[in-house]
Amino acid sequence: MNMAGGFTGLSCTAAALLAFLTYRFLFWPALFSPLARIPNAHWSVPFSRLWILRIRFTHRENKTLFAAHRRHGPVVRVGPNELSIDDVDCVRTVYQGGFEKTSWYSVFDNYGAVCMFSARPSPEHSARKRLISHVYSKSYIQSSPAASAQGQAILSERLLPILEQSTKNTQLPHGIDIYSVFMAATMDFIAGYLFGLKNGTDFLGDKAYREHFLELYRARNGYGYYDQEMPKFTKFCRRIGIPFCPKWVDAANRELGEWCLQLCDQISSSPEITDTDPRDEPVVWKSLVDGLRRDEATKGRNSLLYPVVFNFRLSVASELFDHVLAGQETAGLALTYLAWRLSQSLELQEKLRNELLGLTPNLRQRPDGTLDMPDSKQLDSLPLLHAVLTETLRLHAPIPGPQPRQTPEAGCRLGSYYVPGGVRVAALAYTLHRDEAVYPDAETWDHTRWLPGTATDDEKKLRNRQFWAFGSGGRMCIGSNFAMNEMKLMIAAIYSNYTSYIVDDEGVADQSDGYTSRPANEQLYLRFEKVV
Numbered sequence: 001m002n003m004a005g006g007f008t009g010l011s012c013t014a015a016a017l018l019a020f021l022t023y024r025f026l027f028w029p030a031l032f033s034p035l036a037r038i039p040n041a042h043w044s045v046p047f048s049r050l051w052i053l054r055i056r057f058t059h060r061e062n063k064t065l066f067a068a069h070r071r072h073g074p075v076v077r078v079g080p081n082e083l084s085i086d087d088v089d090c091v092r093t094v095y096q097g098g099f100e101k102t103s104w105y106s107v108f109d110n111y112g113a114v115c116m117f118s119a120r121p122s123p124e125h126s127a128r129k130r131l132i133s134h135v136y137s138k139s140y141i142q143s144s145p146a147a148s149a150q151g152q153a154i155l156s157e158r159l160l161p162i163l164e165q166s167t168k169n170t171q172l173p174h175g176i177d178i179y180s181v182f183m184a185a186t187m188d189f190i191a192g193y194l195f196g197l198k199n200g201t202d203f204l205g206d207k208a209y210r211e212h213f214l215e216l217y218r219a220r221n222g223y224g225y226y227d228q229e230m231p232k233f234t235k236f237c238r239r240i241g242i243p244f245c246p247k248w249v250d251a252a253n254r255e256l257g258e259w260c261l262q263l264c265d266q267i268s269s270s271p272e273i274t275d276t277d278p279r280d281e282p283v284v285w286k287s288l289v290d291g292l293r294r295d296e297a298t299k300g301r302n303s304l305l306y307p308v309v310f311n312f313r314l315s316v317a318s319e320l321f322d323h324v325l326a327g328q329e330t331a332g333l334a335l336t337y338l339a340w341r342l343s344q345s346l347e348l349q350e351k352l353r354n355e356l357l358g359l360t361p362n363l364r365q366r367p368d369g370t371l372d373m374p375d376s377k378q379l380d381s382l383p384l385l386h387a388v389l390t391e392t393l394r395l396h397a398p399i400p401g402p403q404p405r406q407t408p409e410a411g412c413r414l415g416s417y418y419v420p421g422g423v424r425v426a427a428l429a430y431t432l433h434r435d436e437a438v439y440p441d442a443e444t445w446d447h448t449r450w451l452p453g454t455a456t457d458d459e460k461k462l463r464n465r466q467f468w469a470f471g472s473g474g475r476m477c478i479g480s481n482f483a484m485n486e487m488k489l490m491i492a493a494i495y496s497n498y499t500s501y502i503v504d505d506e507g508v509a510d511q512s513d514g515y516t517s518r519p520a521n522e523q524l525y526l527r528f529e530k531v532v
Helices: 002-032 050-057 061-072 088-095 103-108 122-136 138-143 145-168 178-195 207-220 225-229 231-239 247-268 283-302 306-310 312-342 346-356 376-380 383-395 457-466 480-497
Strands: 075-079 082-085 402-406 412-414 417-419 424-428 498-504 525-530
Touching: 050 061, 050 075, 050 225, 061 075, 061 082, 082 088, 088 402, 088 412, 088 424, 088 457, 103 225, 122 138, 122 283, 138 376, 138 480, 145 178, 145 480, 145 525, 178 207, 178 247, 178 283, 178 312, 178 480, 207 247, 225 231, 247 312, 283 312, 312 346, 312 383, 312 480, 312 498, 346 383, 346 480, 346 498, 376 480, 383 480, 480 498
Parallel strands: 082 424
Antiparallel strands: 075 082, 402 424, 412 417, 498 525
């Protein structure tokens, strides 16, 4: 009897445990969780992350989420505790509501130090942002002698001579790889603004090192997946000697990190900065370092940035490493796609050139290769230039992938749904930019949708609200004004002086699917002819 009673007790315990597990892992997530009312992107998502992890691992997330939103609406469940949103009101709630970033962004920490982009708590991010936000404002950039002098030097002494040489070099019958050239130019622009032209880079002049750098950067692409999506498991595997990244990826990351650290050390050890040549003013570095020292002096250990001050050298390098890499890649990709689109229409190039030559002064080169810089505000207000660039950023967004945030502890409402705290939620430019109700014929590159007089005030307002190439809210891209200024300058300088023709665009139309998005072959060959 006692033995039978024991078996009965064990059976009851097992049955109770089975019932609990069934409820906890099957019935609760599928039927009773607050997220249960939200449409599922796949039948398995209430129970497991395997579906979305597989989609991300195979680089199909953007297109898959686009299809899911078309089927199920603006809020879609993609994991047991994860949502995707595709609605401007939801976007405003999340990104203008100050929802915190998640550990997904820790992969953007550099040298073991957090940077502004990877900072998780909003107060820490805001404290970092205050140190440098003014030098990235549109008004500062448009009136900055340093930005103007650096742009003039890069355009007249580096970029345009490369295009001029390509028109004369019989060894380049197939044109030049403008993707590589733009990646070099954007690096020189952002590095010049960070460190000053003298202490920055010359990727346009040093093609061999530029190609080496791009190869290092390619090597690291795609290997942040494990650290971002399975950080605890990945960390455990490293501890027991099972790394997910090949050694050559670690070597590439180390070399890139040492390269930026060298730039930072070089400017730190330079003599006292003077204003004798505005081209050499390290605008961002100076603002960041002065701000940190001022914060340390006034607040000391009470500062939110005290850990940064404590590890001053690596923290400064971490911040600037993020700026230099993001500033190069995103603008370089956008310029590549814009040049590709313009090269498909000689008529559009002619219209753009006529607009550009109306600037006073314009960017037409003199016989000796020199040029004058236009008024930045006048350049920024050119409607056709703005339209072609904005449409390129819409259809070919350099960062089209999801930007994760975490719902606050008290929960929130997204559309008609209540969402509890601690849920990962993300919007993505890829889906927002392809809403047919906002951008008719959304898969077609049509710059005229941004021209004055082509839409009602309400339509224009909605298009601008849903344009998300730089994100939105307090944590949107801090370098958006700098990027728009440099891209408009480069396009204006090129098409004021040259006509471009496509030579080889294989793989350009096949833009990769991921957080960032590149041409499949990472190259675009164009031929340039000097305008008489």
